[in-house]
Amino acid sequence: MSDPLTQVVRLLKPRALLWKQLDTRGPWAIRYPSLQDTIFVLVTEGNARLQLPGRPTRTMVTGDFLMMTAPEEWMMGDSEETKPIRFQPPQSNPSARSIVTDPSSTAPTFKLLGGRFSFDRTHLGLLKDILPSVVEIGFATSGATRVASLLKMLGTEAWEGRPGSALVIERLLEILLIEVMRYQGEEQANVNPGLLAGLADPQIAACLEALHQDPSRDWSVATLAKAAGASRSVFAQRFCEVVGLPPMQYLLKWRMALAKEMISQGVSISEIAFACGYQSASGFSVAFARHVGCPPSHLRPAQN
Structure with a gap:
């Protein structure tokens, strides 16, 4: 029996795709376009200025990790005086590192890894329920020891170029994604309501475990409250506060x-x-169309 987070991640089917490895000295700046993907940046050496829309400019240092979902245009560079070049994401993984460097420069070296996570688009709504649009984790961030260890491994693997490194990096990034989710639930539960915050609350977690393991059961607020070991009224209010929506809606x-x-x-x-707790196919179809906006038949894969 798998836990709720495992079930959700399996539906999302995450895959990490490395875009570029940047190795540069001297003046540099890159302007990134707005995207619908979930992108990540890991600084493996040096410092850089980070400019995100609606946020104060800050400095990223070695070991800092940034992940953004559907970001607007943003920029990184050595200073605000440097004119940025525009970055165009490749359609597939690059076959080699992207090295932009001035060998004659005595300026400090800056290195980063950049890429994106791809997910099953059918379930992108679940991703929004788990992670905020911007996640920033520093190498020395309190409570992020496991994340920091993975970031260090990624940095080492990316620049050593050992046989099989591309595959190792992909797997490490996918593990990193889950560790970031865990971190958000354990350390940011009071900031971001959702499934992860619910799993960090013992009472709500008991309820979530129960309904995820048996979604076909004829659940009610009363039976969910019993699974959580709380009164109906206290449970309903607490669930909504922690998860962000009422229990039956979840x-x-x-x-x-x-x-x-x-x-x-x-x-x-x-x-x-039957698996989703409905007594008839017609009742399910009506509920599905109301919730999703189209009948189940519209999502059927095309027959060859």
């Missing part, structure tokens, strides 16, 4: 996510209805 959202996955796998509507 249950519906999770059931519909499971339904989308089963539809993509070709499972029959009657089987999906």
